[in-house]
Amino acid sequence: PNTASEADLLRLGLPKWTVKSILNYCAKGGIFRKKEDLKKIYTLDEEDYTRLEPYIMLSQTAAVEEAQRPVTYSGGNLTTAVPKLSVKGPLDINRASLEDWQRLPGIGEKRARQLVNFRESLGGFLSVEQVAETNGLPDSVFQKIKPMLTLNFPEVRKLNLNAASFDDLDKHPYISAKQARLIVAYRDQHGAFASVDDLLKIATFSDKKWLEKVRPYLDIR
Structure with missing residues (x-):
């Protein structure tokens, strides 16, 4: 991924927005030192990562850098110093x-x-x-x-209000357990949300400041 071209990445079946994120990351000096570093790309979903992981090839530079890092002795264990x-x-x-x-x-x-x-x-x-x-x-x-x-990459993963489970919603720091239950209950009773603003139709969701805070993390795909 450190040297792949746009055409190379597209041939792997990655969405254009994910390809753009990877290329932007590398263009700004980002380096993938281990396979798991690809998970830093927020537009790369877990399914694509799992599919591509066996084929990810990296140079030995990162491994050499890791091996050269100093170690410390703590609590009976050797640990790599950061x-x-x-x-x-x-x-x-x-x-x-x-x-x-x-x-x-x-x-x-x-x-x-x-x-x-x-x-x-x-x-x-x-x-x-x-x-x-x-x-x-x-x-x-x-x-x-x-x-x-x-912040060079202001990209976020979004929750689909029309598909997210209670657990999915409750895990988000900006959504309380009570709010998650009300969202699911409203959706079950009234059907799919037509827009994120529909959250304000829920009786206790009158805080517009909260909505603007959480809005970037929600969609209705």
Whole structure:
């Protein structure tokens, strides 16, 4: 994927928008060091990744870099040390791996995992400020790392209001369990949503600020 052309990727049966995302990622200096890095592309669905995974070929450069990283001895186990970021450029919050986050000051493995988990449950960041919403991230740490963050790929996974289950909706950080139940109940009673704005027809959904916040993560496909 690091050297594939647009034609190569299209021949693999990938949608045009996914191909564009991969090419944009590489054009901005992104490198796929291991197969799983392709999952950073939010427009690549799990089915396509599973289909292509056996055929993904990467150079040995990444493996060499990994082997050369220092190790530390902790609790009876050898672990690979994650060097703190020598800032060569801002960290793209929608592409950063667990290891990338740990290179930022004040971010250890636990906080890095919280950041990645929040991004995954959210479906992707649309602004740097959303990073501050991560559970367990002190504002002092966010303010310290904020100048080191950027968003080159404001792409998100969307929930289909007409197909998402209660569990799918409830997992989203911006949708409470009560709201998820009401959405499913309304859909069962009234049929498919014609637009995201139809959420305001649900009796307790009168908060337009909430709707504008969650709207980018919803559609009615």
